[in-house]
Amino acid sequence: MNISVVGMGYVGLVTGACLASFGHKVFCYDRDPAKIERLTKKIVPVYEKGLKELVEVNVDSGQLLFTCSPKRAYQISDVIIIAVGTPALKTGEPDLSSFFSAARQIGKSLDPERFTVVVTKSTVPVGTWSKLTSILSSRKENGGQSHFGVVSNPEFLREGNALWDTVYPDRIVLGSCSQRSVKVMRDLYRPIIEQSFGNLPGIPPRPGQLKKVELIITTPVNAEMIKYAANAFLATKISFINEIANICERVGSDVTVISRGIGLDSRIGPEFLNAGIGWGGSCFGKDLASILHTAGNYGYFPQIIDAAVQVNTRQRQKIVQDLEELLGDLGGRTIGLLGLSFKPNTNDLRDAPSLEIISGLLEKGAVVKVYDPAAMDECKRQHPELIVTYERSALEAANDADALIIVTEWAEFRNLDCNQLKGVMKQAVIVDGRNIFDPRTLREKGFIYKGIGRPDNSQ
Numbered sequence: 001m002n003i004s005v006v007g008m009g010y011v012g013l014v015t016g017a018c019l020a021s022f023g024h025k026v027f028c029y030d031r032d033p034a035k036i037e038r039l040t041k042k043i044v045p046v047y048e049k050g051l052k053e054l055v056e057v058n059v060d061s062g063q064l065l066f067t068c069s070p071k072r073a074y075q076i077s078d079v080i081i082i083a084v085g086t087p088a089l090k091t092g093e094p095d096l097s098s099f100f101s102a103a104r105q106i107g108k109s110l111d112p113e114r115f116t117v118v119v120t121k122s123t124v125p126v127g128t129w130s131k132l133t134s135i136l137s138s139r140k141e142n143g144g145q146s147h148f149g150v151v152s153n154p155e156f157l158r159e160g161n162a163l164w165d166t167v168y169p170d171r172i173v174l175g176s177c178s179q180r181s182v183k184v185m186r187d188l189y190r191p192i193i194e195q196s197f198g199n200l201p202g203i204p205p206r207p208g209q210l211k212k213v214e215l216i217i218t219t220p221v222n223a224e225m226i227k228y229a230a231n232a233f234l235a236t237k238i239s240f241i242n243e244i245a246n247i248c249e250r251v252g253s254d255v256t257v258i259s260r261g262i263g264l265d266s267r268i269g270p271e272f273l274n275a276g277i278g279w280g281g282s283c284f285g286k287d288l289a290s291i292l293h294t295a296g297n298y299g300y301f302p303q304i305i306d307a308a309v310q311v312n313t314r315q316r317q318k319i320v321q322d323l324e325e326l327l328g329d330l331g332g333r334t335i336g337l338l339g340l341s342f343k344p345n346t347n348d349l350r351d352a353p354s355l356e357i358i359s360g361l362l363e364k365g366a367v368v369k370v371y372d373p374a375a376m377d378e379c380k381r382q383h384p385e386l387i388v389t390y391e392r393s394a395l396e397a398a399n400d401a402d403a404l405i406i407v408t409e410w411a412e413f414r415n416l417d418c419n420q421l422k423g424v425m426k427q428a429v430i431v432d433g434r435n436i437f438d439p440r441t442l443r444e445k446g447f448i449y450k451g452i453g454r455p456d457n458s459q
């Protein structure tokens with residue numbers, strides 16, 4: 001098949017590269033010509049395990065192409081996938097201007113003689129499929145609605161595991177009123193649904209138990225709602241365990257043990273039960289704001305979702321408060337901060353707790369030294385207002401620090417040599433916002449250690 005993908009962010013680029021690996025011809029378009037130029041040279045703008053390798057192989061084989069003028073690609077495509085950003089506006093609703101602009105451009109370009117499926121992968125509010133249909137239909141040159149179909153195909157990939165999640169997903173959701181479009185989409189995703197593809201460059205082999213991927217075929221409204229419900233649930237699960245952590249601190253209980261104790265219950269499951277400084281990233285915040293906004297439009301206030309957001313906001317502020325409890329006035333204190341990206345294995349800084357924590361520390365007059373394995377260049381570029389020192393290693397960030405705080409649970413931080421850390425720090429104080437260290441080991445080595453939801457005497 002010929003496929004066009006619109007928007008070369010995490011979702012669009014990963015989707016395009018994976019579909020190209022299945023033998024489809026994939027034309028990739030982004031409105032940012034600099035991005036397209038770099039991609040043409042096989043320079044991948046995002047940090048994502050295996051992605052560079054997969055892009056290189058498919059560009060070399062001629063299956064993956066990048067373009068600044070997509071009209072011709074749209075005309076010859078069987079499927080056009082929209083994966084542009086839908087960031088939150090101040091009101092909470094998502095900014096759909098990029099999405100509708102992409103839709104208008106597609107509408108103007110469609111070949112009236114050819115049936116094309118236009119797919120929404122961007123996360124968009126319930127009902128957007130109908131607006132998309134209107135925009136595409138309003139283009140007279142299309143020759144009417146019969147020449148295109150619209151499918152809502154929400155994306156569930158996790159940054160840091162994006163390739164894995166794309167080719168070994170838990171499910172694929174297709175929402176459409178057009179059976180013909182659903183058939184095209186089944187054919188497009190057949191290698192994933194049937195798990196019939198061989199080893200792919202940059203992606204670990206298929207997990208043994210995975211034989212077939214569940215396909216949910218439903219209405220567009222259901223498909224749109226599934227995405228919001230999934231993110232609202234996951235964010236709530238994290239906020240829930242953070243609430244439990246805050247109770248644990250007060251009653252002398254260890255939340256890591258509680259998480260294990262409840263996570264082994266098959267009705268609960270162990271995922272998303274790590275207490276910490278809260279969720280961030282490009283999706284949870286904006287998607288929860290969006291569903292709150294949508295519900296509000298229908299005269300309903302979803303209390304649990306609102307509480308999940310509030311708990312998260314409070315949790316982010318906690319780390320600076322914990323630090324003040326340990327050190328007193330932070331003015332003039334040197335704080336080493338490990339981890340900038342909102343989670344490990346990505347350089348994405350959108351809504352990253354680190355940014356708020358750094359601002360909080362700077363406001364209190366602290367001197368901040370940071371280290372992140374992947375996100376420092378992005379941070380320098382996007383946040384010149386943050387006056388911090390960028391260090392070349394975790395050890396350099398710890399050097400001469402009054403305290404070290406763990407903000408992102410990168411694997412390399414787990415393996416730090418605590419004796420070495422203690423040797424370079426001014427004071428052996430660690431505030432572990434991700435509970436990556438063993439409290440007893442650190443205390444035995446002479447550290448003052450504060451985790452999340454772990455009482456001072458936790459073992």
Ligand SMILES: NC(=O)c1ccc[n+]([C@@H]2O[C@H](COP(=O)([O-])OP(=O)(O)OC[C@H]3O[C@@H](n4cnc5c(N)ncnc54)[C@H](O)[C@@H]3O)[C@@H](O)[C@H]2O)c1
Pocket residue numbers: 006007008009010011012029030031032035083084085086098099101102121122123124155156157158159282283
């Ligand atoms: N990042 C994730 O983990 C994730 C997961 C699931 C769903 N989503 C959703 O997928 C969508 C894309 O997310 P992302 O993180 O890949 O976004 P992103 O911001 O990384 O990338 C979006 C890209 O779209 C381009 N773009 C914007 N308007 C355009 C237009 N009119 N024509 C062509 N290109 C245009 C931008 O230049 C940018 O390169 C969002 O709606 C997001 O909510 C993201």
